[in-house]
Amino acid sequence: MDIESWGRQNPIKKESWRTVIALAYQSLGVVYGDLSTSPLYVYKSTFAEDIQHSESNDEIFGVLSFVFWTLTLIPLLKYVFIVLRADDNGEGGTFALYSLLCRYTRVSTLPNGQLADEDLYEYKNDRNLSADRIGMSLKSTLEKHRFLKKILLILALIGTCMVIGDGVLTPAISVFSAVSGLELSMAKHHHQYVEVPVACVILVFLFFLQHYGTHRLGFLFAPIVITWLLCISAIGVYNIIHWNPHVYQALSPYYMYKFLKKTQRGGWMSLGGILLCITGSEAMFADLGHFSQLSIKKSAFKSVPHILEDTELMCVKLFIVKMRFSAVVLFNVNKGPCRCTKLKCFMLATANSTKILTRAASLQIAFTFVVYPSLILAYMGQAAYLSKHHVIASDYHIGFYVSVPGKYFDPLFSTFSFFFLNAFEVAASLSLLTSQHIHMFIIVSEKLRYPVLAIAILAAVVGSQAIITGTFSIIKQCSALGCFPRVKIVHTSSKIHGQIYIPEVNWTLMVLCLAVTIGFRDTKHISNASGLAVITVMLVTTCFMSLVIVLCWHKNVLFAICFIFFFGSIEALYFSASLIKFLEGAWVPIVLSFIFLAVMYSWHYGTLKKYEFDVDNKIPINWLLTLSPNLGITRVRGIGLIHTELVTGIPAIFSHFITNLPAFHQVLVFLCIKSVPVPHVRPEERFLVGRIGPKEYRVYRCIARYGYRDIHMDDVEFEKDLVCSIGEFIRSEGRGQSFEAVEDIDANERLTVIGTTSTHIDGIRICEENGELTHVDTEMIEISSPEVARKRVRFLVPESPQMDLSVREELQELMEAREAGMAFILGHCYVRAKRGSSLIKKLVINIGYDFLRRNCRGPTYALSFPQASTLEVGMIYHV
Structure with a gap:
């Protein structure tokens, strides 16, 4: 397909105006x-x-x-x-x-x-x-x-x-x-x-x-x-x-x-x-x-020709973003960073329409x-x-x-008489009607x-x-x-x-x-x-x-x-x-x-104090590396997800768990589900994945990021994306693919961004109940419908001669652990003000925050974790 001819033939401007008018009509009601x-x-x-x-x-x-x-x-x-x-x-x-x-x-x-x-x-x-x-x-x-x-x-x-x-x-x-x-x-x-x-x-x-x-x-x-x-x-x-x-x-x-x-x-x-x-x-x-340029731009991007490369498409998006800050186009296509003829033609074809759509038209x-x-x-x-x-x-x-105007109700005449009354008033001023005609219609209009x-x-x-x-x-x-x-x-x-x-x-x-x-x-x-x-x-x-x-x-x-x-x-x-x-x-x-x-403010203050306690009492990663079978620690089949608010270190609830139950799963993932101050996080930027310790430990850290307008995925979709992200991290790391480290925590841990869409996961495949193999496509679902039947998902390691044997073994162990089951380990914290705290702090923490914590929804519901696979570890936090 030729981009120049597409730019001339595609009626994007007309469709954009139609979209704006339709949204304007809907906004009147909402x-x-x-x-x-x-x-x-x-x-x-x-x-x-x-x-x-x-x-x-x-x-x-x-x-x-x-x-x-x-x-x-x-x-x-x-x-x-x-x-x-x-x-x-x-x-x-x-x-x-x-x-x-x-x-x-x-x-x-x-x-x-x-x-x-x-x-x-x-x-x-x-x-x-x-x-x-x-x-x-x-x-x-x-x-x-x-x-x-x-x-x-x-x-x-x-x-x-x-x-x-x-x-x-x-x-x-x-x-x-x-x-x-x-x-x-x-x-x-x-x-x-x-x-x-x-x-x-x-x-x-x-x-x-x-x-x-x-x-x-x-x-x-x-x-x-x-x-x-x-x-x-x-x-x-x-x-x-x-x-x-x-x-x-x-x-x-x-x-x-x-x-x-x-x-x-x-x-x-x-x-x-x-x-x-x-x-x-x-x-x-x-x-x-509901009616901004974002929704309109999404529909506009659906019509972008697929021959545009990713870098060119990114320039198109930046081109539209720059226009949002002014009433005129601030970006000259001929002098822009992308001098590709195809891209220039597309930008010129869409410039008029995007100017209209960029300010909640x-x-x-x-x-x-x-x-x-x-x-x-x-x-x-x-x-x-x-x-x-x-x-x-x-x-x-x-x-x-x-x-x-009106004293009585007559639905047969009320509608018609009212709209004609103004016309008769004008006609009377031009001496086309007498006062008797006007009086008659006024009587009708009073209904x-x-x-x-x-x-x-x-x-x-x-x-x-x-x-x-x-x-x-x-x-x-x-x-x-x-x-x-x-x-x-x-x-x-x-x-x-x-x-x-x-x-x-x-x-x-x-x-x-x-x-x-x-x-x-x-x-x-x-x-x-x-x-x-x-x-x-x-x-x-x-x-x-x-x-x-x-x-x-x-x-x-x-x-x-x-x-x-x-x-x-x-x-x-x-x-x-x-x-x-x-x-x-x-x-x-x-x-x-x-x-x-x-x-x-009580909830926010209590949440901050709880997080500060976690930071002050977190366990160094070296403590985890010292755990071995010689200390009586056993590894059981399956994947263990340790939910924590921390993005570094080991949460205190895990050491508390190990102290009372000296065992953890063959694959251990420290999972942090966090909110960021943006409305939406793109699916390809959802997960930060890293490894903790040597490869043979099979311990990972995964940070899932959501915007304040994002809707969390259900447990099946989340598990699928999580496993695929870890698998992609293992495969890319073993292949020697250069990752751009986005967060260096310490010498034992480095986090990188792993995409979850089909364009960012190469070779990880899943098999559903019907046996049909499909590439992973895990765009964040906007709405989780309860009527949709859940399918059992199995993961397969593709046959590839370029894949290293150790990488294949690690991926195979990850898939076997997923088949064995996934357990969610959460902390059930009782927050109390420590001795010597002020009276106001005691009232806020011991009464206000505690009352809200007891009467709000539990973390398992908010995180969409299945109840049958959830284990809560109780601790008392003195903040």
């Missing part, structure tokens, strides 16, 4: 549901404070001006055009920014980090740009001071805790505001007796459905949100034309000044309600992994061209209606539903309120689903990075990556959400709580982004100062207005965040 339902409660929450709606309309126009500029500056300018570029290899959110900073500044608190981790592909992508003098000075300062490292970690945990708190408050306020449309048809003091039970039933139903996953109904999410956006924008256009066509004047910033000057302290406090118009903006960044298109204008029209329409209705009997008469109520409830459910799923995702990330106890993670879809369900978290969120709904029973207090949670996360993002601009993007420090000063001052203003309402509901996210922060 990402923007929460943000789209904010018109339900913004005006109602704003005017719940001590401000009066006067006939001069200064108040309503001032609120509209604040809403317009807040939506324009925060979601549109800050997130769409700036923050979305700060992706961590396609992932977004608070922990993604923290992970990005950890790689650039080495401030990660993961205890078992290695220099070898910096050779990962994701790390190499981050070393393309050189830092300036100020950036290097700031980087050095952060790396030297442990206190600053802890501050960064605590900031990341606070942002995460507020996201979890938002997962409690968003479903409550969204669903409760949606069903509040029932209050217009009830007595003033009777609507709460219906609204609260209905909202609770919907919430219970929503959390109950999480067990089944969203993929079965996910195809309805985008149509529901699109219908809702069209509905509120059409209502807004109708209200603007019918009530006040001059409402656009309120978009002037001058009305914000008039509003604050007239309302004084009451106007400042009402900013906590205006803040709710950007609820869900952080989800735009947190859900970036799907989310940008969906928000800029659909969500943003729909929300602006909705808020302008409500303001136009309220500008002509100054007599407000109670706060619920200023909500969203009061601006919806829309209940259909809108139904659509609003569905949209609220979809918006709540997004924040619940995001909560599951961020807790999984925290758990992977050692900041949250081990929990059960269920993958609800075998096709869609990222759809997970955590039972413990789900039921906890449901109980807290019901407690908030029943306890407050109005949107005022819930909105005060939700506003504080939202703005706190945004402040954390602003702080991290200022560091990313200097340390990761290597921009002038002036840009970072301008960023944090401009957006930080806006968010600080809203934060102060929300914090002042502490006694009116804002205490809820603070209490929830304090509880979750205590859980996270």
Whole structure:
């Protein structure tokens, strides 16, 4: 196949645009549901404070001006055009920014980090740009001071805790505001007796459905949100034309000044309600992994012609990575490192399409061209209606539903009449219709309120689903990075990556959400709580982004100062207005965040102290080399996997095990399964394999590395990859193949990277039940489906005259040991604070960490080790 002709004939640009539009359509249902339902409660929450709606309309126009500029500056300018570029290899959110900073500044608190981790592909992508003098000075300062490292970690945990708190408050306020449309048809003091039970039933139903996953109904999410956006924008256009066509004047910033000057302290406090118009903006960044350039680039690489060599393909990937840091292409193909004609043609053929795909184009298109204008029209329409209705009997008469035309429900005429009404208004202005025709259609259009109520409830459910799923995702990330106890993670879809369900978290969120709904029973207090949670996360993002601009993007420090000063001052203003309402509901996210922060930090602190004990009490490798049959040590058939968090030395649990049971397996592997601060680890970089001691000892060390978004393989796939990696290490070592040592531990041990894909394993073959020989292909499975029947795998040593006899014998012994069985030896540690420790340390370790350890999932479940083959060795750790 000729690469030049492929570059001309392959319609990659058209397919890429089609992919972006499809992802933009899907993002409307998954990402923007929460943000789209904010018109339900913004005006109602704003005017719940001590401000009066006067006939001069200064108040309503001032609120509209604040809403317009807040939506324009925060979601549109800050997130769409700036923050979305700060992706961590396609992932977004608070922990993604923290992970990005950890790689650039080495401030990660993961205890078992290695220099070898910096050779990962994701790390190499981050070393393309050189830092300036100020950036290097700031980087050095952060790396030297442990206190600053802890501050960064605590900031990341606070942002995460507020996201979890938002997962409690968003479903409550969204669903409760949606069903509040029932209050217009009830007595003033009777609507709460219906609204609260209905909202609770919907919430219970929503959390109950999480067990089944969203993929079965996910195809309805985008149509529901699109219908809702069209509905509120059409209502807004109708209200603007019918009530006040001059409402656009309120978009002037001058009305914000008039509003604050007239309302004084009451106007400042009402900013906590205006803040709710950007609820869900952080989800735009947190859900970036579902709709970012990474997923699009994966599909683009599937169409790369196979005649490109590995080095050329790597240059293509680096070419695309470099374009991610700027709005224009920073890489000149003609002057690039690869002067191959084939490669130049391919790069030129894909340059236009990849420019479009490199900055989360799907989310940008969906928000800029659909969500943003729909929300602006909705808020302008409500303001136009309220500008002509100054007599407000109670706060619920200023909500969203009061601006919806309709008193009766007639599904036959409601849909058609509404969309034709605006056309008749325009025709009347041109004297094409009489006032009697318009009056007739207004009567028909006033039958829309209940259909809108139904659509609003569905949209609220979809918006709540997004924040619940995001909560599951961020807790999984925290758990992977050692900041949250081990929990059960269920993958609800075998096709869609990222759809997970955590039972413990789900039921906890449901109980807290019901407690908030029943306890407050109005949107005022819930909105005060939700506003504080939202703005706190945004402040954390602003702080991290200022560091990313200097340390990761290597921009002038002036840009970072301008960023944090401009957006930080806006968010600080809203934060102060929300914090002042502490006694009116804002205490809820603070209490929830304090509880979750205590859980996270206690678990992280206990994990660090446990690792420090392992490091201080590890056994030298020379101790293992002195073991011999003369000391009564026997070797039994099989493979023994000693799980440890250590990347060097022998764990204390092994010496404890040998002391009480003087025997170990004929093949011994010290296995470390560790997380690294990257979202994904490529399969060919998964394992670090090394030998401990002489060859005849048959003792190896294997380090399996996972990113915080990776999904661990099941036990069968993991065993297969592990054995294949060790076999490939033995074969390559015996053949004299030059390995690039990535980690020199000591004179007796050297670790090297062993790939697990078919392109990196040569000659290791497996045989399944059907007897068919296949090359090993162990791409990391994204989803483990319980319905797939497991096959028994046998390993075969291929016949090769070039293979050394000693290598063949070692491989044969490895295969025989695998056939004899594999045992997993884990440490069951009881951590206690040592004598002389402070009272706080005793409380954290002896009570907090011990309680979490006893009630979280065991390591066997988290590591997918089979229970029947697991042996736990108990020890007491005095830290």
